[in-house]
Amino acid sequence: NQQRNHFDAVLEVGCGTGGYTQELLRDITANRYTLNDLCNHIQLESLPNNSTHFQFIEGDAEEIDLGSEYDLITSASTIQWFVRPDAFVHKCHSMLKPDGLLILNTFGCDNLIEVKQTTGSGLSYYTIDAIKQWFESYFENVQIQEEKIKLTFDSPRDVLKHIKLTGVNALNSSAQRWSKQHLENFNTEYVSLFATDKGVTLTYHPIYIVASGKKI
Template structure:
């Protein structure tokens, strides 16, 4: 197994930032919304390639766990497309329950807490997540736990972000998450999973000013580990450097997202 060092992410701060942004997230998180839609397409394609007839897709998974459900954009896609008997929604931020509350019925429940520390139901058919794994301190240990609770031939389908994600912010502030490459993720999965599909892409957003980039990040909650205050002088220096290094001919500035998508099946003994 690849030797991936553990990290130390302030989960309480992450939860606070996402709680703050929950009213603006759906409007601002266009990339994350596209990622959720694509994740479902890739999962569906993997099932079809495995010989599952399309009419059987809505009943193929009986028990699903979604990690990092957030405001529920992916949750709604899961529920409408796969129609499981049970869907357990988890999020680090307890306040997200109000965002998915209308989904909660006798078959849909919400479990708040750190997914790296919670126990999930055994014999789950599908564990899935969008744009969450990058917040984990020990992704390898988490993937091992997923293997333990999945049924034989159960699927793990997730998206996360790769090493060039938001490189503009990291270059200018020296701060950011430690992202894993697609090769590192596949190596972590290899002991217990067969990777059915893995791909990555780069999505570049354009903003009129660096201040607009910071507003976007704040309104999506992805500044979750930044602790330094934005003083007037720091903001001015940041904006000047951002404009110099990452502006185009029209005067707009870029922000890079680097989504990674993986669909894996639990290996049988």
């Protein structure tokens, strides 16, 4: 397919502080660009000013009215937090123009698997087959790709620092109040399960989806 670089109306869901927004606007232009997140942490005036009209809609993307008639809906690392990501895909279908494009990523079952196996808690992720089915229910053309990225850290404590810095929030809120004994137990268990000769591992399992050709 011919690459599209200009869009009339774009919706970005889960924009955060705008890191993905900045990257995307290096590759595309838009007449109107709508950003959404639970809270407003983005400075619209800091975004590239190329005659694009920006607006921010605050609220839960699963619940609120985000408008319609979009040429592009996109989201980076957001829908894994949703209660019904499958229903959100349906919502995107209804918000897109007939020739609209849906581009997003989420994470698969092996995402941060080391932390989940060590602590016994973490997000529940969907299989790539389940995710593919959501999109194929509403779109004629679905491209889906996954990869597994294994990082190495010196210690489990460095893993925790990394997770905190990246805002992944893979641990439940009680983990923020771990006692010294909790941390020691985590460290011991993590090393016993995931130590290599170079340190300890942490796995990311991103899944990338591009969907087009709305089914009626």
